[in-house]
Amino acid sequence: MAFRSAVITFPGSNCDRDMAVALEKVSGQPCTRVWHGDSDLPEGLDFIALPGGFSYGDYLRCGAIASRSPVMQAVIAAAERGVPVLGVCNGFQVLTESGLLPGALLRNATIRFVCRDVTLTVENATSLFTSGYEAGQEITIPVAHHDGNYFADAATLDRLEGEGQVAFRYKEDINGSARSIAGVLNARGNVLGMMPHPERAIEATHGGTDGRALFESAIKALVGA
Amino acid sequence: MKVRVHVSLKPGVLDPQGRAIHHSLEGLGFAGVNDVRAGRLFELDVEDSVSDEALSDMCEKLLANMVIENYRIEKVAS
Numbered sequence: 001m002a003f004r005s006a007v008i009t010f011p012g013s014n015c016d017r018d019m020a021v022a023l024e025k026v027s028g029q030p031c032t033r034v035w036h037g038d039s040d041l042p043e044g045l046d047f048i049a050l051p052g053g054f055s056y057g058d059y060l061r062c063g064a065i066a067s068r069s070p071v072m073q074a075v076i077a078a079a080e081r082g083v084p085v086l087g088v089c090n091g092f093q094v095l096t097e098s099g100l101l102p103g104a105l106l107r108n109a110t111i112r113f114v115c116r117d118v119t120l121t122v123e124n125a126t127s128l129f130t131s132g133y134e135a136g137q138e139i140t141i142p143v144a145h146h147d148g149n150y151f152a153d154a155a156t157l158d159r160l161e162g163e164g165q166v167a168f169r170y171k172e173d174i175n176g177s178a179r180s181i182a183g184v185l186n187a188r189g190n191v192l193g194m195m196p197h198p199e200r201a202i203e204a205t206h207g208g209t210d211g212r213a214l215f216e217s218a219i220k221a222l223v224g225a
Numbered sequence: 226m227k228v229r230v231h232v233s234l235k236p237g238v239l240d241p242q243g244r245a246i247h248h249s250l251e252g253l254g255f256a257g258v259n260d261v262r263a264g265r266l267f268e269l270d271v272e273d274s275v276s277d278e279a280l281s282d283m284c285e286k287l288l289a290n291m292v293i294e295n296y297r298i299e300k301v302a303s
Binding site: 060061064068096097102103104106107108109110111149151152176 | 238239241242245286287288290292293
């Protein structure tokens, strides 16, 4: 069955090609590239990805300008219809700025840009993005960010934890994130934002393949194995 | 009409940049600085017909992220 995916490119996105390659390699089907100024998405998409990078030069706040771009209105409408949306790194920042995910991403508590492999713990292994992992499984995925310090008020954090919306946690503190949160789901479970880059860990030449199961999970859930 | 919008982090939100600036001030030998919080100032030149509601809307929809920031609008006599 066809798997119709799209990657949105903003001015300053730099992981858009990596994301499209990951989706194409894992699904075996072409991925459509969509420009931020488009106000319409292709018909009948099964999966939308917002890539990493520095959209609009991180002007104002990371992800702020991108989240108000024409195509994001279509992405928000699609997410509200239940279309799965994955935001990685800058894509996660765009998702929080657009209101599709709660909280915000602040400057790393260390102030330093952090770029290395990190160990994550899978907290929710039942979502459409994470069913290919085991709950509690430790996986290694690279991070590369300056503003990955997840913040939300205590009531929101309690709700996220209580409702199983924390998808991944950092095993060690790398950026000051509240409760070590590395990835969050929306209440419906069709939107995932995460700072680590699963698309950079899908084949052995990347140095690891722990990101592959994320894409496999989504493809299996959407179009069958 | 000239309008200044002051955007600042809400109390309790960690401000690593403010902390670094504070540290640098101490390094320069300035004593008695208890804390530094970094914010942002926008200077807008708008038509007099722009309403207060529209200005607040601009702040809440774009200039400030209401999850982490507060804003204050100041109209400047021109």
